[in-house]
Amino acid sequence: MSAQILDGRAVARAIRSALQADIAAMRKTRGAPPKLAIVTHTPQASTQVYLRAKLKAASETGLAAQEFPCAPGSGAEALVRLLARLGTDASIDSIIVEQPLPKGFSLDAVFSAIPPRKDAEGVHPANYGRFFLAKSAAEIAAADIIPPCTAAAIIALLRETNVHIAGKEAVVVGRSEIVGRPVAHYLSALDATVTLCHSKTEELSEHVKRADILVTCLGKPACIKGAWIKPGAVVIDAGMNRSGDVLVGDVEFAAASETASFITPVPGGVGPVTTAIVLANTADAARRQTV
Ligand code: NAP
Numbered sequence: 463m464s465a466q467i468l469d470g471r472a473v474a475r476a477i478r479s480a481l482q483a484d485i486a487a488m489r490k491t492r493g494a495p496p497k498l499a500i501v502t503h504t505p506q507a508s509t510q511v512y513l514r515a516k517l518k519a520a521s522e523t524g525l526a527a528q529e530f531p532c533a534p535g536s537g538a539e540a541l542v543r544l545l546a547r548l549g550t551d552a553s554i555d556s557i558i559v560e561q562p563l564p565k566g567f568s569l570d571a572v573f574s575a576i577p578p579r580k581d582a583e584g585v586h587p588a589n590y591g592r593f594f595l596a597k598s599a600a601e602i603a604a605a606d607i608i609p610p611c612t613a614a615a616i617i618a619l620l621r622e623t624n625v626h627i628a629g630k631e632a633v634v635v636g637r638s639e640i641v642g643r644p645v646a647h648y649l650s651a652l653d654a655t656v657t658l659c660h661s662k663t664e665e666l667s668e669h670v671k672r673a674d675i676l677v678t679c680l681g682k683p684a685c686i687k688g689a690w691i692k693p694g695a696v697v698i699d700a701g702m703n704r705s706g707d708v709l710v711g712d713v714e715f716a717a718a719s720e721t722a723s724f725i726t727p728v729p730g731g732v733g734p735v736t737t738a739i740v741l742a743n744t745a746d747a748a749r750r751q752t753v
Contacts, residue, residue, distance in 0.1 A: 496748030688717020
């Protein structure tokens with residue numbers, strides 16, 4: 463079998479083009495486009511790449527986006543103060559914080575400083591907590607929340623395959639607050655039978671081999687071997703790892719493509735869809751302020 467490529471760039475373009483008419487209408491009524499604030503703390507080569515990609519995607523969609531850097535070497539309190547200021551700035555519709563943040567920063571304190579209605583990534587405890595309280599996809603949709611954006615992107619890609627999710631064995635490798643845990647919950651809400659693996663999991667390969675749906679978000683280049691992929695599995699690789707000058711996923715792409723039915727490339731898979739969802743959340747936040 464040779465897997466179909468799940469083209470995240472095409473899915474992202476479709477999400478963004480569906481927003482454009484709405485954004486153009488808001489530009490007219492408000493006199494300005496919806497605006498996303500991208501808060502950066504510790505500039506790194508990798509985060510600069512993601513930042514530029516977000517600024518470009520926003521501009522192509524008709525949205526305004528601006529970087530708000532924290533002063534070099536400043537602590538978590540300065541970051542929280544900046545977020546609080548942007549939270550009360552009427553010209554800002556939504557806010558994201560570029561990760562990674564320095565070790566020791568409380569994600570709870572940082573995410574809590576963003577007003578829930580401006581939380582484009584779905585990380586504020588009010589959005590995040592209510593997401594986990596919703597037991598089904600219908601409850602998530604009805605909850606009037608912003609679900610965690612990378613998990614939402616992974617589910618959007620999965621829906622592209624038209625694969626029936628209910629009852630399937632889903633294995634998620636990685637249990638971070640940002641990706642692994644929320645996507646495991648989302649898959650469970652869609653009635654998949656979910657196994658959540660992590661660095662202490664024994665016999666990881668045996669879990670992966672059972673997966674009809676495999677989501678990887680462990681951040682280890684090509685750690686998931688192609689030989690472990692169940693024939694016909696859908697493989698969504700959220701990993702974005704630098705290997706020399708290139709970006710690679712968590713899965714051995716070429717070997718896994720031999721057995722999977724669908725697979726996301728890295729780059730060009732989960733990343734662009736996550737950005738498109740952040741932009742959609744920005745437009746949504748602006749719409750709520752105008753009605
Ligand atoms: P993280 O916070 O470092 O979490 C990594 C997770 O992987 C942890 O749960 C860890 O287990 C687990 N893990 C590490 N090594 C493992 C191993 N050998 N076997 C099994 N599990 C292992 O990372 P993250 O923030 O979730 O990011 C993960 C990856 O996703 C990174 O490459 C990141 O760049 C990418 N990412 C992509 C997007 C996107 O939009 N595409 C968004 C966010 C992140 P423990 O819990 O036991 O430590």
